[in-house]
Amino acid sequence: MMITKKSNVHIENYIAAVRSGEVVVSKDIVALIELVEKKLMQENVWIDENAIEEAIESIEKYFPFKLFIWQKFVITCMFGLFYDDNSLVFNEFLLYMGRGAGKNAFLAALAFHMCGKQGIRGYNIDIVATSEKQAKTSFNDLHDVLEDHWKTFKKHFKKTLQVIRHIKTKSEVSFYTNNAKTKDGFRPGVVVFDEIHAYETEDNIKVFTSGLGKVPRARRIYLTTDGNVRDGFLDQMKEEAEQVLLGEISNSRLFPFICRLDDPEEVNDKRMWEKANPSLMHLPDLMLEMELEYDRMQNRPSAKIEFMTKRMNQPSQLSADGVADWDKIVATNRPLPDLKGAECIGGIDYADTRDFVGVGLLFKKDGKRYWKHHTFINHRSLKLFNYAVDIELAKEQGLVTIIYEETNKPEIIAAWFAEQSKYYRIKKIASDLMRINHLREVFQSYGFSLDIARSGTVTHTKLQPTIEEMFAYENIIWGNDLMMRWYTRNTYVQPDGKGNITYEKIEPKMRKTDGFFALLHALQFELEIAETSTITPENVAKAFKTYSY
Numbered sequence: 001m002m003i004t005k006k007s008n009v010h011i012e013n014y015i016a017a018v019r020s021g022e023v024v025v026s027k028d029i030v031a032l033i034e035l036v037e038k039k040l041m042q043e044n045v046w047i048d049e050n051a052i053e054e055a056i057e058s059i060e061k062y063f064p065f066k067l068f069i070w071q072k073f074v075i076t077c078m079f080g081l082f083y084d085d086n087s088l089v090f091n092e093f094l095l096y097m098g099r100g101a102g103k104n105a106f107l108a109a110l111a112f113h114m115c116g117k118q119g120i121r122g123y124n125i126d127i128v129a130t131s132e133k134q135a136k137t138s139f140n141d142l143h144d145v146l147e148d149h150w151k152t153f154k155k156h157f158k159k160t161l162q163v164i165r166h167i168k169t170k171s172e173v174s175f176y177t178n179n180a181k182t183k184d185g186f187r188p189g190v191v192v193f194d195e196i197h198a199y200e201t202e203d204n205i206k207v208f209t210s211g212l213g214k215v216p217r218a219r220r221i222y223l224t225t226d227g228n229v230r231d232g233f234l235d236q237m238k239e240e241a242e243q244v245l246l247g248e249i250s251n252s253r254l255f256p257f258i259c260r261l262d263d264p265e266e267v268n269d270k271r272m273w274e275k276a277n278p279s280l281m282h283l284p285d286l287m288l289e290m291e292l293e294y295d296r297m298q299n300r301p302s303a304k305i306e307f308m309t310k311r312m313n314q315p316s317q318l319s320a321d322g323v324a325d326w327d328k329i330v331a332t333n334r335p336l337p338d339l340k341g342a343e344c345i346g347g348i349d350y351a352d353t354r355d356f357v358g359v360g361l362l363f364k365k366d367g368k369r370y371w372k373h374h375t376f377i378n379h380r381s382l383k384l385f386n387y388a389v390d391i392e393l394a395k396e397q398g399l400v401t402i403i404y405e406e407t408n409k410p411e412i413i414a415a416w417f418a419e420q421s422k423y424y425r426i427k428k429i430a431s432d433l434m435r436i437n438h439l440r441e442v443f444q445s446y447g448f449s450l451d452i453a454r455s456g457t458v459t460h461t462k463l464q465p466t467i468e469e470m471f472a473y474e475n476i477i478w479g480n481d482l483m484m485r486w487y488t489r490n491t492y493v494q495p496d497g498k499g500n501i502t503y504e505k506i507e508p509k510m511r512k513t514d515g516f517f518a519l520l521h522a523l524q525f526e527l528e529i530a531e532t533s534t535i536t537p538e539n540v541a542k543a544f545k546t547y548s549y
Contacts, residue, residue, distance in 0.1 A: 143161070
């Protein structure tokens, strides 16, 4: 019989270890503990003690390790917490921790329990990764455990090097590379994505999870360290996780187990390393290896990037050739103020009539620059390339318009500026020279004149101090604009032997820079717009003082 309780020994043990300082955790784990406590205070939540103990006991009986305290905490929240309607309190798990924490062995243990002991018929476990070697890691770990105890398990399992099948429940454990075409229409009970830091978009994840819900208690599990892809799926997951932990998404069933340093400087205190790797204090060989890597990174910048990203889950933000550090690009994500009636300069980057067009308006207010951007994309371009940015999400957020014409007609671009002119005073619009004659006549018919924005070494070298300072001091704001973040990240600084620079595109076809170059064009004329100030009592006082006699 199921026993309902509002506390559990494994949850309480982990909470006590965290709050006593026995284990050192990130502030995200502290917030997760508070989230779990709030869930347990809900009247409609109950704990299945039998399911928890069965999972822990069966894993420790057959697997060549004893579960750590954090693993028992995760297992309890994964298999033991339910609402009154028997649905899972948590059905989506982000297990984000540094390399070497034992994520894959832990996944093998979870798969073992879900396949058979959980008792749900047809509860298939699909393990997905970007490479076959990675996808097979946890599968092979489980296969080895079954092989070691085959006299016991041969009555319960069938196994090959591709599929493990539980005879009674008909549940299968399989592995897949990141090929969405092979998975559409399947019936998983749980989909596990291994090392999601390599996913630039959510496209394939959506396809792999499209079959969830056909069997009870469907789950998603994401296991990962950090990586070098910025603003991809992992960064989106981390952002969502932070919102959940802050209570900004109240009905979420995401369990964000986020292990990382709270500050990059903590890397110099080896006791803090446990924040990124919750297993570290139990793994002396791993600690020794990490100490060697730490010593090595003192004189090798590339080793430091790897150590901080993969071991500490603090991805290096520095790029010698990038426009700005990643954290400074992220800092642009602040709300735009009310700019109605303010002066601005328009910018256009329109290089190809069948590709992307970046447009925007540049404002100055209270010592900061604000950029209101929009992108037009010809539908032909989307058929030719699969860009590493979520175009569908950008459309939903009003950042992108798809043009279903043979070319990007100037009338469509001019109409956008005409609409904006209802709210803002557009002093002038700057366009790159390449297509300005194609645009000029149409824009004049709308009452706009176009000014030529220069490119090249002289212009970009003059703009560089402005660009560097506005990012360094976080004085450029464009709101939650994933397209502008992508454009900026796709741009690098190309120096020459004389100390001059040009802004260039990292890769000519797959990485677009249109929105960033539209901003560059507008910045050339920013001195022609007046800076506005927010009306405050202090400003009013200054105004009266200025005009008093």
